[in-house]
Every structure is written in C-alpha cells, then in structure tokens.
Amino acid sequence: MGLRTAVQTREVLRVLLERSQAEHYGLEISKAAGLAPGVLYPILAQLERDGWLESDWEKIDEHVVKRRRRRYYSLTPDGLTGAQRTLAVPLDRLPPQMARPLSPGWAVEL
Amino acid sequence: MKMMILFVSAVAVPLLVSEGYDWLPYLARWLTRQAARVLPPEYRRRYIDEWAAELDALPGGKITRLAFAVRVSIKAPKIGAILREIPAHRVKIPEKADIPEIDSTVAHPARMYNYFLGGRDNYEADRVAARRVAAIIPGIQEMARANRAFLGRAVRFAAEQGIRQFLDIGTGLPAPGNTTDVARQIDPDAQVVYVDNDPIVLSHARAMLAKGDPLHTTVIRADLRDPDAILNDPQIRAALDFGQPIAVLLVAVLHFIPDNDDPAAIVHRLMERMAPGSCVVISHGTGDFDPKKAAEAVNTYAQTGAQIVARSKQEIERFFDELELVEPGVVQVPWWHPDTEIPQEAAEVWWYGAVARKS
Numbered sequence: 001m002g003l004r005t006a007v008q009t010r011e012v013l014r015v016l017l018e019r020s021q022a023e024h025y026g027l028e029i030s031k032a033a034g035l036a037p038g039v040l041y042p043i044l045a046q047l048e049r050d051g052w053l054e055s056d057w058e059k060i061d062e063h064v065v066k067r068r069r070r071r072y073y074s075l076t077p078d079g080l081t082g083a084q085r086t087l088a089v090p091l092d093r094l095p096p097q098m099a100r101p102l103s104p105g106w107a108v109e110l
Numbered sequence: 111m112k113m114m115i116l117f118v119s120a121v122a123v124p125l126l127v128s129e130g131y132d133w134l135p136y137l138a139r140w141l142t143r144q145a146a147r148v149l150p151p152e153y154r155r156r157y158i159d160e161w162a163a164e165l166d167a168l169p170g171g172k173i174t175r176l177a178f179a180v181r182v183s184i185k186a187p188k189i190g191a192i193l194r195e196i197p198a199h200r201v202k203i204p205e206k207a208d209i210p211e212i213d214s215t216v217a218h219p220a221r222m223y224n225y226f227l228g229g230r231d232n233y234e235a236d237r238v239a240a241r242r243v244a245a246i247i248p249g250i251q252e253m254a255r256a257n258r259a260f261l262g263r264a265v266r267f268a269a270e271q272g273i274r275q276f277l278d279i280g281t282g283l284p285a286p287g288n289t290t291d292v293a294r295q296i297d298p299d300a301q302v303v304y305v306d307n308d309p310i311v312l313s314h315a316r317a318m319l320a321k322g323d324p325l326h327t328t329v330i331r332a333d334l335r336d337p338d339a340i341l342n343d344p345q346i347r348a349a350l351d352f353g354q355p356i357a358v359l360l361v362a363v364l365h366f367i368p369d370n371d372d373p374a375a376i377v378h379r380l381m382e383r384m385a386p387g388s389c390v391v392i393s394h395g396t397g398d399f400d401p402k403k404a405a406e407a408v409n410t411y412a413q414t415g416a417q418i419v420a421r422s423k424q425e426i427e428r429f430f431d432e433l434e435l436v437e438p439g440v441v442q443v444p445w446w447h448p449d450t451e452i453p454q455e456a457a458e459v460w461w462y463g464a465v466a467r468k469s
Contacts, residue, residue: 027164037164038181045192063316063329064345068163071156 052079226254249458269296280363355387433466
C-alpha cells in the first residue's frame with residue numbers, strides 16, 4: 001500500500017471512530033473523509049477483508065420509510081483497537097514501512 | 111468494461127445531456143449494475159443494492175449520480191480483487207433483509223404464470239417447466255390470460271359497486287392489467303394492498319407497484335394461511351379502512367392451499383372482519399373437465415415444489431357459504447360477466463371464478 005492509500009485509510013478510520021454510527025454509510029463516510037466514492041469503496045472492502053470492519057443492512061422497512069436501506073459499516077473490536085493505535089501515531093512520524101499491504105497488524109508494528 | 115465506460119463518457123453522455131437529463135438516473139443505475147458484474151457473485155446483490163441506496167441519497171443534480179456511478183465502475187475490478195481475498199468461511203449470505211437472491215435455476219409457479227401471460231420476468235428453468243405443463247394442457251396460456259381478464263372484470267365490477275379499497279392476496283408478478291391499473295380507471299384514489307408470501311413476487315411488486323404510487327399502493331409479505339396476520343398487519347390497517355367496504359381478491363391462490371389448511375375457513379375468517387358491502391373475488395383451478403390431465407399438470411407443478419389442489423365446483427362453492435353470490439355464481443371464468451363475445455376455446459379454460467358480496 002502506498003503512502004497515499006495509508007493516509008486515506010487513516011481518514012476513513014478517523015470518520016468511523018469519531019462520527020456517530022448513523023453516518024457510517026458510504027456516501028456520508030466519503031463526504032466526511034473527503035474521499036471520492038471510487039477511492040472509498042476499495043478502502044472499505046480492504047478493511048472488511050482484514051476484519052477491521054463489518055457491514056450490515058440498515059434496519060428499516062423500505063416500504064414504510066419509502067427509501068432503500070443503506071449498507072452500514074462498523075468497526076469490529078479488532079478494528080476499534082487498530083484504528084485507535086493507528087491514529088495515535090501522528091502523520092509526520094509515519095515510517096516508510098507504511099508502504100506494506102494493509103493487515104490487522106499493520107498499525108501495531110509501527 | 112473500460113471500453114464501455116469510454117463509450118458512455120465520450121458519446122452517450124453528451125448525447126443524453128443534450129436530450130435532457132431524464133435518462134441520467136437510469137444510466138447511473140445501469141452503470142452500477144454493470145460494475146457489480148465484475149465482483150464475485152456472492153457480493154453482487156449487496157453492492158448493487160448498496161450503490162442504489164447511495165445513488166438515491168446523493169444530493170444535487172443527476173450529473174452527480176452519474177459521476178458516482180462512473181467512479182465506482184472504474185474501481186469495481188479493484189474492489190472485486192479485494193473481495194476475492196476474503197476467506198470463503200467469512201462470506202455471509204448476501205441477504206437484503208427478507209428478500210433473498212432469486213434462484214433462477216429452479217422453476218417457480220409465479221414466474222411460470224408470468225411466462226404463460228407472455229411476461230418477461232421468467233428464466234429458462236421456468237420456461238422449461240411451463241412448456242412441460244403446456245404439453246399436457248395446451249390451453250394453459252389461454253387459461254392464464256382468461257384468469258387475468260377475469261381479475262380485471264371483477265375489480266371493475268367491485269369498483270362500480272362503489273368499493274374503493276382492494277386487498278389483493280397472492281398478487282403474483284406484476285403484469286399489465288393488474289389490480290391497480292383496473293381500479294384506477296374507475297377511481298384514481300383507489301387504495302390497493304398487495305399481499306404475497308413469495309419473496310420473488312415481493313421484490314418485483316415493491317419495485318414496480320409501490321414506486322409508481324406509494325400513497326395508494328402497499329405491498330406486504332404475509333401468508334394467506336394465517337389470515338389473522340393479514341388482518342392485524344399494521345401496514346394493512348394503516349392503508350385500509352375496515353369500516354368501509356373492501357374487495358378481497360383471492361385470484362388463483364386458493365388452489366395453493368391444501369385441505370389441511372382449511373381454505374374455506376380462511377375465506378370465512380377474512381370476510382368476517384369486512385364491513386357490509388365488501389366482496390370477495392375468487393378464481394380457482396379445477397379438474398372437473400378432464401380429471402386425468404389436470405392430475406398430470408398438478409404433478410408437473412409438484413416437481414417445481416408447488417402443491418396445487420384442483421377442486422370441484424361444489425368444493426369451490428363452499429368458499430362462499432354465508433355470502434351472497436353475484437350472478438351467475440360459480441362459472442368458468444370466461445362466462446363471468448363477459449365484456450366481449452366468448453371465444454370457442456373458452457370451454458378449455460379449467461378455472462372457476464365467482465364474486466360474492468357480504469350483506
């Protein structure tokens with residue numbers, strides 16, 4: 001993973017950590033993190049692949065609220081710890097090994 | 111994929127923009143659906159639905175939606191590659207609440223019926239099974255059309271009696287001449303509630319019927335075998351006024367209810383709760399005209415997992431006990447209030463139909 005993706009991933013983690021759960025769907029995360037949807041979805045998929053994120057359908061009756069249900073993302077326990085550790089390291093101190101593929105352990109090894 | 115996106119952005123978009131913006135939302139939906147095709151199959155439904163919800167929620171103009179669609183389309187191969195790395199045991203079944211993925215490899219009676227009506231909401235497996243039934247009963251397509259026409263005449267009859275609320279149980283796949291179409295011709299404000307227990311039917315019905323006019327159309331999942339669940343459903347109670355007459359439509363559905371589940375008691379229970387002036391519309395397959403062939407057709411349906419019970423005229427008449435049958439009573443559907451000359455092949459329509467009123 002390049003430095004750019006690492007920085008973008010931090011932004012996504014920050015949004016998931018700091019914003020309320022009600023805003024954890026693609027469009028809102030993309031807005032809050034300042035990332036285009038084309039950038040965001042691969043990051044979400046990676047975090048899901050690595051077990052940091054889970055996703056599930058919004059619990060609404062589409063027919064009653066007259067809109068489609070959204071897909072909501074939430075941090076897993078691993079993701080929560082990982083996100084906190086990741087964000088604890090200031091950006092200017094990110095070491096070069098950031099260029100490695102993302103994995104649940106990557107933040108811990110910094 | 112890349113070629114397609116190039117084409118869309120270079121040729122189609124300027125063209126469509128100059129034609130007005132109306133096509134753009136459809137194009138955006140279409141693009142995201144195409145994009146999902148490069149994802150692993152078990153994730154396709156999820157991303158199609160996820161992106162559809164995002165498209166709906168996007169603020170701003172239609173161009174914004176298209177931009178969203180183009181962006182996720184370009185990245186779809188990358189997303190697909192990431193998803194393929196997820197170990198199989200962690201893949202959850204891609205559910206969309208109560209609407210499962212439609213299995214197109216197993217024939218389904220609602221889609222077979224749709225095929226008989228000349229509709230397009232059917233798959234190869236449905237067509238194969240439908241043709242097997244048609245080989246036994248060549249008139250089956252005519253029967254499906256005759257049944258549909260009966261539904262139309264019966265709904266019109268009820269609307270002309272002043273009934274403005276329709277409870278259509280066992281809706282089937284939407285097709286031209288559905289209850290809403292007919293009821294609206296008489297009263298644009300008619301309330302229609304569609305009830306079906308079949309997720310395939312529901313997903314189609316919700317998409318097509320409710321979006322057209324959500325204020326006057328309600329679609330709910332319930333099972334006819336539990337009439338109290340239907341009568342007490344909060345959405346139904348919100349949509350219908352049980353103090354006013356309601357037309358209860360049980361068109362081509364009671365023959366899916368075996369005797370063990372006591373279909374007559376179900377009809378009785380439903381009508382018990384309706385206000386005076388309400389009516390019930392029933393059509394039902396019968397073996398009276400050729401018991402042997404009817405039995406073969408029932409067996410063919412059984413192979414698709416659908417249990418059908420062909421019933422005699424006497425058995426069907428029992429459904430109307432305590433109600434007042436509208437003339438001419440229980441007849442083959444083409445003979446119920448015909449609005450054109452009855453064609454010769456109508457004799458081959460092995461469906462009884464009738465309307466009865468609650469006084």
